[in-house]
Amino acid sequence: MKKAVISVSDKTGVEKLAKALAEKDYQIVATGRTANMIAEAGVGVVPVSDLTGFPEIFGGRVKTLHPKIFGGILMRHDDAGDREEAERAGVEPIDVVCVNLYPFEKTVANPNATTEDAIENIDVGGPSLIRAAAKNHKRVTVLTDPSQYDEFIEKLGADRLDEKTRKRLATAAFAHTAKYDVAIANELERRFEIERTEARLVLPKVADMRYGENPHQSAAIYGSFDDYFEPLHGKALSYNNILDVAAAAELVDEMPERSCAIIKHNNPAGAATGADAYDAYAKALSCDPVSSFGGVVVVNEPVDEKLARKLNEIFLEAIAAPAFEESALEVLKKKKNRRLLKRIRSLNEPGLRYKSAPGGLLEQSADWIDADFDDLRVATKRAPTPEESADLRFAWIVCKHVKSNAILFAKNRQTVGVGAGQVSRVDSAKIATMKAREFGFDLTGAVAASDAFFPFPDGLIEIAEAGVKAIIQPGGSVRDEEVIAAADERGVAMVFTGVRHFKH
Secondary structure (H helix, E strand, O other): OOOOEOOOOOOOHHHHHHHHHHHHHEEEOOOOOHHHHHOOOOOEEEEEHHHOOOOOEEOOOOOOOHHHHHHHHHHOOOOOHHHHHHHHHOOOOEEEEEOOOOHHHHHOOOOOOHHHHHHOOOOOOHHHHHHHHOOOOOEEEOOOOOHHHHHHHHHOOOOOOHHHHHHHHHHHHHHHHHHHHHHHHHHHHHHOOOOOHHHHHHOOOOEEOOHHHHHHOEEEOOOOOHHEEEEEEEEOOOHHHHHHHHHHHHHHOOOOOOOOEEEEOOOOEEEOOOHHHHHHHHHHHHHHHHHOOOOOEEEEEEEEHHHHHOOOOOEEEEEEOOEOOHHHHHHHHOOOOOOOOOOOOOOOOEEEEEEOOOOEEEEEEEEOHHHHHHEEEEEEOOOOOOOHHHHHHHHHHOOOOOOOOOEEEEEEOOOOOOOOOOHHHHHHHHHHHHHHHHHOOOOOOOOEOOOOOOOOHHHHHHHHHOOEEEEOEEEEEHHHHHHHHHHHHOOOEEEEEEOOOOOO
């Protein structure tokens, strides 16, 4: 009689699986509560302790770790020596192993979980069973996830459990235990405050994408994007859509309520805070309606019908918001390809950030901005007015999300000119001025933000001559005194944050 061992934490579909095995005359061996569930389903089951002749001990910590289990899995059926040795030892072959593991990740996701809780949810026997079965995939079929059961049952019923299927399931099994081990190592490093010596990332593939940044590039997305955004309508997101949606969401997460960001090619085409979401979008759009065409819009307030009709006036790749009123969805869904996304959670969470590098990864901590305003230093003779101070805070937040070198103009909590990604800070200032004038903004009384210090006074002079009367920048240049003197000569108030925000 063929044997199957079942020991699962997630018991989804286990009754159906057990019945299918029983119908094909498998003897089912199971542990603890799994055995009880199978028996209650009316399927014959042998407790592991009956097979091994040894009871579960230490509260279930030891139950499957026994030669009759692992010998039955690892014996080579086509090896005469193994068969003879198995007969002498009373070991019978095991043909199917169905195991999933203690819910370690779910346990530690609870902020109240103690280290003892974490340790008790580290599975030992489960990974060993899985790896043994996967190693001997030439003969043994290993199942690690309920999503695999239906295909297995179909192939089992049709007598089509071939080696190709077993190889695929074995590979998935090793990936399953690898992910589990990574989660444990990362969590214990955090809890025990042990310095990491390697990066460990195991992310599930979500989908292949139509293409990458360009049509000739293949692409895929991995991880848990759906934990942050729920697609409501439109085509599948492209590689570039995802980058822009993330950039816009990161920006609005740092802005006050009733704010909007419009992102194009990973830079803000406009951003604003308004009386409501409609007002914020209208102000953000006015900064650069030409560049906003084909962009991504994210607001941090629900979208109502009035805003929906305004959004429909131009072509947009994607719109994301915490909620959409039903009437707004009716309006927005008239554009069948445009993506609508419901925001589920903030992107500005603690944790590490990664970028690819030749042969590996670059890792850094998240870049936060709130503390920047705790210790501002007025560097010039004139201090900013309260209204200028409010605009400077807004400009500093948005400027952080502009590609370096970045110069940003703002007035009344909206962007009025953006100079992004230039190798010269003076050129960024010239572009910001040009864009502001192109769309009819009077820069008299506006403020400016620079993501890094001014290495020479020329950039500040360019900004001051455009009409700007207050500037926020990190400071720290060897020529700070020259820059401050140039500001004082022009009656410009300037504050130093002591912190820069490069974005490459």
